Amino acid sequence: MYQFTDFEYLNTLNEEQKVAVKTLHGPVLVLSGAGTGKTRVLTTRIAHLLMTQTTKPWNIMAVTFTNKAAREMKERVSSIIGSAAEQILMGTFHSLGAKMLRQHAELVGLKKNFTIIDVDDQLKLIKQILSNHNIDEKRLPAKLFLNIINSWKDKGLTPDKISDNLTNSTNNEKQIYQEYQIKLLQSNCVDFGDLLTQPLELLRTNTDVLDQWQSKISHILIDEYQDTNTAQYLWIRLLCSKTNNICCVGDDDQSIYGWRGAEVKNILSFSKDFENAKTIRLEQNYRSTKKILEAANCLINKNNARLGKNLWTQNNGDENIEISSVYDSSEEAINIGEKIEEKIRDNKKLSEIAVLVRTISQMREIEERFISIGLPYRVVGTKFFDRLEIKDAIAYVRILCNSSDNLAFERVINTPRRGIGSTTIKKLLDISRLEDIQLFHVGENISTYENINLPTKDKINKFIKQINEWKTLKFTQEPSELIDMVLEETGYYEMWRNENSEDANTRIENLKELLISISKFDTLEGFLQHVSLMTDNETNNITGEVTLMTLHASKGLEFEIIFLPGWEEGLFPSSRSLEDSGDVGLEEERRLAYVGITRAKYEVHISYASSRRIHGLWMSSFPSRFLKELPEELSSKVVVSDYNLYDENINYDYQNQTSNPGYGPAWKRFSNNTNYKQKLFISSNSPKIKEISNDEFKKGDRVFHIKFGMGRVANANGDKLEIHFDKAGNKKIKSNFVEKK
DNA sequence: GTGCAGTGTATTTTT
DNA sequence: TACACTGCAC
Ligand SMILES: Nc1ncnc2c1ncn2[C@@H]1O[C@H](COP(=O)(O)OP(=O)(O)OP(=O)(O)O)[C@@H](O)[C@H]1O
Numbered sequence: 035m036y037q038f039t040d041f042e043y044l045n046t047l048n049e050e051q052k053v054a055v056k057t058l059h060g061p062v063l064v065l066s067g068a069g070t071g072k073t074r075v076l077t078t079r080i081a082h083l084l085m086t087q088t089t090k091p092w093n094i095m096a097v098t099f100t101n102k103a104a105r106e107m108k109e110r111v112s113s114i115i116g117s118a119a120e121q122i123l124m125g126t127f128h129s130l131g132a133k134m135l136r137q138h139a140e141l142v143g144l145k146k147n148f149t150i151i152d153v154d155d156q157l158k159l160i161k162q163i164l165s166n167h168n169i170d171e172k173r174l175p176a177k178l179f180l181n182i183i184n185s186w187k188d189k190g191l192t193p194d195k196i197s198d199n200l201t202n203s204t205n206n207e208k209q210i211y212q213e214y215q216i217k218l219l220q221s222n223c224v225d226f227g228d229l230l231t232q233p234l235e236l237l238r239t240n241t242d243v244l245d246q247w248q249s250k251i252s253h254i255l256i257d258e259y260q261d262t263n264t265a266q267y268l269w270i271r272l273l274c275s276k277t278n279n280i281c282c283v284g285d286d287d288q289s290i291y292g293w294r295g296a297e298v299k300n301i302l303s304f305s306k307d308f309e310n311a312k313t314i315r316l317e318q319n320y321r322s323t324k325k326i327l328e329a330a331n332c333l334i335n336k337n338n339a340r341l342g343k344n345l346w347t348q349n350n351g352d353e354n355i356e357i358s359s360v361y362d363s364s365e366e367a368i369n370i371g372e373k374i375e376e377k378i379r380d381n382k383k384l385s386e387i388a389v390l391v392r393t394i395s396q397m398r399e400i401e402e403r404f405i406s407i408g409l410p411y412r413v414v415g416t417k418f419f420d421r422l423e424i425k426d427a428i429a430y431v432r433i434l435c436n437s438s439d440n441l442a443f444e445r446v447i448n449t450p451r452r453g454i455g456s457t458t459i460k461k462l463l464d465i466s467r468l469e470d471i472q473l474f475h476v477g478e479n480i481s482t483y484e485n486i487n488l489p490t491k492d493k494i495n496k497f498i499k500q501i502n503e504w505k506t507l508k509f510t511q512e513p514s515e516l517i518d519m520v521l522e523e524t525g526y527y528e529m530w531r532n533e534n535s536e537d538a539n540t541r542i543e544n545l546k547e548l549l550i551s552i553s554k555f556d557t558l559e560g561f562l563q564h565v566s567l568m569t570d571n572e573t574n575n576i577t578g579e580v581t582l583m584t585l586h587a588s589k590g591l592e593f594e595i596i597f598l599p600g601w602e603e604g605l606f607p608s609s610r611s612l613e614d615s616g617d618v619g620l621e622e623e624r625r626l627a628y629v630g631i632t633r634a635k636y637e638v639h640i641s642y643a644s645s646r647r648i649h650g651l652w653m654s655s656f657p658s659r660f661l662k663e664l665p666e667e668l669s670s671k672v673v674v675s676d677y678n679l680y681d682e683n684i685n686y687d688y689q690n691q692t693s694n695p696g697y698g699p700a701w702k703r704f705s706n707n708t709n710y711k712q713k714l715f716i717s718s719n720s721p722k723i724k725e726i727s728n729d730e731f732k733k734g735d736r737v738f739h740i741k742f743g744m745g746r747v748a749n750a751n752g753d754k755l756e757i758h759f760d761k762a763g764n765k766k767i768k769s770n771f772v773e774k775k
Numbered sequence: 776g777t778g779c780a781g782t783g784t785a786t787t788t789t790t
Numbered sequence: 791t792a793c794a795c796t797g798c799a800c
Contacts, residue, residue: 455776650791
């Protein structure tokens with residue numbers, strides 16, 4: 035027997051956490067709010083399972099939401115138990131699924147070296163199928179089918195399980211799905227959804243495989259359980275049904291992937307799904323200050339579909355949530371930049387500051403601002419591997435590793451230009467489809483086909499010959515050297531060099547960067563298997579950089595200071611979300627806001643702009659309804675510019691947006707507004723809107739503000755004034771926006 | 776088969 | 791705005 039007192043890592047836990055960690059058998063659910071130490075429970079529990087010798091590292095399967103999270107968890111576990119942590123099966127559902135699938139690939143008709151394709155390739159494949167069916171894409175866009183197929187996969191539905199009442203049979207959805215799967219199989223490819231459905235099918239239809247895995251895995255641990263989908267749920271149910279040793283942690287209020295098939299009901303019905311489950315609720319938040327936590331609780335309380343919880347903290351801190359109203363997105367970026375510079379002067383670490391946005395498109399302007407003021411930053415989740423030149427290069431890797439990969443073949447055959455144009459490619463595709471052979475083999479036997487002219491055949495032969503030569507070199511050459519050679523010999527580098535532009539140079543640099551990441555792998559196959567699942571860029575943040583990312587990507591992370599720009603109706607909550615899913619969509623948006631706020635330890639800075647450019651048009655925007663849902667007494671309002679049109683208390687008809695006064699392109703109204711041109715001048719020419727007025731303000735002064743009218747200075751601190759307005763209440767305003775009266 | 780001009784449409788979030 | 795797609799001239 036062991037003694038609990040021996041395990042000093044348990045001292046870092048509170049009593050409830052200890053219960054969760056020490057319950058080593060049976061189903062355990064830790065359901066609790068943000069920052070209550072759920073992830074810490076999971077990490078410590080893994081260590082405890084090993085320290086108590088309850089099981090072996092290779093018998094543990096731990097599922098995280100991102101690969102990065104898996105890496106971090108592995109690091110933390112090994113800091114407790116040492117290098118044995120390496121042997122734990124740890125990763126995302128997708129990466130673990132891929133692992134299982136590679137082991138048993140032949141059972142589902144794949145080869146071990148199958149390629150994982152991305153959404154772009156999925157779409158290309160569907161487009162090909164639709165055009166074979168003469169389906170008019172204007173009427174039924176490929177995207178529609180993509181969404182349907184993906185959502186079926188999220189539910190773990192293979193084509194044979196699609197019953198007719200699930201489909202709109204006139205659109206042939208089921209048949210398209212079937213053909214899509216056949217094409218994938220022929221290319222020896224899988225998509226992301228397959229990494230869940232195929233392993234599930236594997237376990238469902240092969241009892242010996244199921245047996246083997248059930249005996250292998252003694253304990254399953256899952257983080258962020260609220261964002262699992264049906265396919266994932268079914269998979270882990272099968273895996274753990276023998277031992278029932280499953281421990282899930284999550285928070286129903288942080289479920290933000292419903293649009294991707296995540297089912298909150300998985301976490302809500304855990305104790306029904308797993309008999310004798312122990313449910314543990316943690317209530318102490320260790321991350322945020324009282325004010326932040328209360329504001330977040332108050333907001334999430336507006337959701338109806340939730341369990342509800344008590345959260346408290348001992349962390350004091352007197353910073354209110356700061357809500358800034360700005361004129362437009364450019365001023366917003368400037369403002370964030372200034373605030374961060376202030377933090378630098380206060381000796382805050384840049385690595386403890388993050389800007390969380392709703393949409394990726396918001397990032398650009400902020401990035402540009404950071405660049406122009408020389409502020410170091412990093413973007414999490416931008417996909418290096420999504421760039422055109424990287425995809426081209428990877429397509430070469432793909433065809434060298436898996437010659438069946440039709441999509442890679444198609445991408446590469448005329449890149450760079452070889453004089454094999456769309457007509458020829460169409461002929462090759464037709465042959466491939468009619469004779470049911472891979473494009474590459476069509477190419478290999480090109481001389482036997484009649485309807486292609488000789489010069490073209492020569493070009494194709496030459497291309498195939500090149501590929502085959504490189505394939506033999508795979509065994510002798512370093513992977514990165516080989517790809518460097520491929521890019522040189524194909525003339526791919528040259529194609530960009532000839533362009534001789536700034537853009538082309540960056541592309542060549544990116545390719546060099548790619549070679550560096552390839553060189554970290556022993557084989558091209560190894561690289562390829564990782565690259566399709568890799569999303570987070572590895573940049574370590576030791577130098578100290580501000581982090582810029584989407585709210586979705588921020589899940590599970592924490593920072594001292596958080597900026598949340600773009601809290602405007604339409605953007606956040608996103609109008610698309612409301613249109614598509616109504617109240618359900620709204621509640622998910624609100625959870626997203628909750629996630630955003632609860633990332634902060636000490637400070638939250640929210641901002642909203644009156645005007646934002648959408649599709650190149652200036653649109654006026656109203657403050658997000660979420661602002662009203664934050665407690666008044668916990669927030670401080672800052673008016674950054676006196677040209678902003680609304681404050682967050684404006685009466686706005688959320689149900690019927692177009693009925694609101696002034697709704698529509700802002701230029702309509704602004705064109706009649708003399709301030710408009712003046713404002714444009716200021717925002718485009720002056721890097722900082724900071725013409726400190728010479729007027730000294732002191733407590734008690736009467737002042738006038740263009741929007742809030744008359745008021746009296748309640749507090750003056752340099753150019754920062756706190757003013758009691760006669761009509762508009764208390765506001766924090768910079769002195770250059772008010773006049774002394 | 777290639778290149779370019781003109782048109783239309785889209786931005787929600789990701790493994 | 792910005793990029794993907796189409797149609798046309800060479
Ligand atoms: N018992 C504890 N005592 C002190 N600090 C703790 C304790 N448990 C966790 N923490 C700290 O609290 C913070 C939040 O922990 P953790 O990330 O595990 O929470 P979480 O519940 O997973 O949060 P979220 O749901 O927001 O992702 C971390 O900084 C962690 O180090």
